[in-house]
Structure formats: C-alpha cells, structure tokens
Amino acid sequence: MNLSDMRKSYEQGGLRKADLHKDPMAQFNLWFTDAKQATEDNHVESNAMTIATVGNDGQPSSRIVLLKELTEDSFIFYSNYTSSKAQQMEENPKVALNFYWYSLERQVRIEGAVSKVSRKRSESYFKSRPYESQLGAWASEQSSEIPNQDVLVKQMQALRERYTEGDVPLPDFWGGYAVTGLRYEFWQGRPNRLHDRFEYSLNGTNVWSIKRLSP
Numbered sequence: 727m728n729l730s731d732m733r734k735s736y737e738q739g740g741l742r743k744a745d746l747h748k749d750p751m752a753q754f755n756l757w758f759t760d761a762k763q764a765t766e767d768n769h770v771e772s773n774a775m776t777i778a779t780v781g782n783d784g785q786p787s788s789r790i791v792l793l794k795e796l797t798e799d800s801f802i803f804y805s806n807y808t809s810s811k812a813q814q815m816e817e818n819p820k821v822a823l824n825f826y827w828y829s830l831e832r833q834v835r836i837e838g839a840v841s842k843v844s845r846k847r848s849e850s851y852f853k854s855r856p857y858e859s860q861l862g863a864w865a866s867e868q869s870s871e872i873p874n875q876d877v878l879v880k881q882m883q884a885l886r887e888r889y890t891e892g893d894v895p896l897p898d899f900w901g902g903y904a905v906t907g908l909r910y911e912f913w914q915g916r917p918n919r920l921h922d923r924f925e926y927s928l929n930g931t932n933v934w935s936i937k938r939l940s941p
C-alpha cells in the first residue's frame with residue numbers, strides 16, 4: 727500500500743465570505759442540513775463528531791460521539807459521567823469538536839466550553855432511547871477495564887429482569903453535555919489544496935468576527 731499516492735482533488739464547491747451567515751450556529755445549521763441530506767441514503771451518521779478533551783496531565787484525547795441536540799448556542803451529546811472523557815472535562819472544561827462530512831468535502835471545527843445539561847433534559851432524552859440502549863447505559867461502566875464481553879451479557883440479562891420496558895430510570899452516572907462554541911471554523915475543500923477556510927471568533931465582544939484563513 728502506497729499511502730503517498732492516496733490523493734483526492736476536492737471539487738464539490740467553494741465558499742465565499744458573502745455566502746456565510748453572520749451567526750456561526752446559523753451557518754452550522756445550514757451545513758448540517760446539507761450533510762443530513764447528502765448522507766441519508768447511505769446510512770452515514772452526519773451527526774457523528776469527534777470531541778477532543780485534555781485533562782490535568784495535558785495529554786489530549788479524542789473520540790467520536792453523536793450530536794443529539796442543537797440549541798441556539800450549544801451542541802449536546804450524551805455520555806457516562808464517570809468515563810475517561812468525563813474525568814478530563816471535569817478537570818478542564820475546554821473541548822474541541824470536529825465534524826467531517828466526506829461527500830461534501832467539508833469540515834467544521836468548534837472550540838469552546840463544556841458543561842453538564844440539566845437532569846430534566848437528560849431524563850427527557852433518556853426516555854426517548856430504545857429499551858436496550860437504556861439498559862446499555864446502566865450496564866457499562868464506561869472506560870473501566872472488564873475481563874470479557876460475558877460480563878456485559880450477564881449484566882444486561884440481570885437488568886432486563888430488574889426493569890421492564892418503559893420503566894428504566896435515568897442512571898445518576900449518565901447524562902448530557904453541552905458544548906458552547908467560542909471559535910468556529912468552516913472548511914470547504916478546493917482543488918490544488920487551496921481550500922476555503924473561515925474562522926468565527928468572539929474576541930471579547932458579543933459580535934462574531936469572520937476571517938478568511940490561509941489553507
């Protein structure tokens with residue numbers, strides 16, 4: 727396999743400052759709608775995003791989670807509050823998100839602050855999950871070592887006996903996080919690596935400034 731020959735020309739389109747919405751969340755919503763439309767036929771999860779966290783040890787760590795709600799100013803995902811990422815976000819509530827929509831040749835980067843959502847919001851999302859996913863949240867001590875898969879199978883069996891469908895409570899160690907962006911970047915691939923990049927930043931004011939960045 728020759729990795730140096732793996733090369734793709736990005737031809738889908740361009741991005742001009744004049745095309746951009748002045749509010750980055752509105753711009754994100756436009757691109758997210760495009761991504762959902764572009765991927766709905768091939769079962770690609772356009773709501774999959776990478777979240778990077780850095781704890782006290784200064785070591786960055788990243789993994790994919792699913793965007794489950796968008797508010798006026800935040801990106802909400804759900805996870806285990808005792809996981810490695812949870813520990814890191816507790817130590818340092820600054821995170822970075824990354825979306826890559828391959829077929830559109832678009833990337834969105836968001837840097838900002840993270841906080842837990844209200845129990846009410848987590849409860850209402852938890853209720854909307856399928857029964858088995860609700861039990862899965864209970865069954866997994868996310869990020870801790872387990873001896874084998876069997877432990878999870880047995881745990882799920884015990885949980886099925888303990889809780890009937892429609893009756894699974896929200897675990898107190900599980901819930902949502904909201905990421906509020908302080909810096910956004912919208913990236914559109916262009917031929918010859920002359921990609922379009924626009925950065926939104928707040929610069930201490932309440933008004934977003936938009937800059938074109940060199941690719």
Ligand SMILES: Cc1cc2nc3c(=O)[nH]c(=O)nc-3n(C[C@H](O)[C@H](O)[C@H](O)COP(=O)(O)O)c2cc1C
Binds near residue numbers: 790812
């Ligand atoms: C497509 C995809 C979607 C995922 N969605 C979530 C999610 O929404 N929440 C979550 O906690 N983990 C999700 N995961 C698992 C995480 O990537 C990760 O393995 C897990 O959260 C443990 O990470 P940590 O040990 O760094 O805390 C997903 C993984 C993939 C590949």
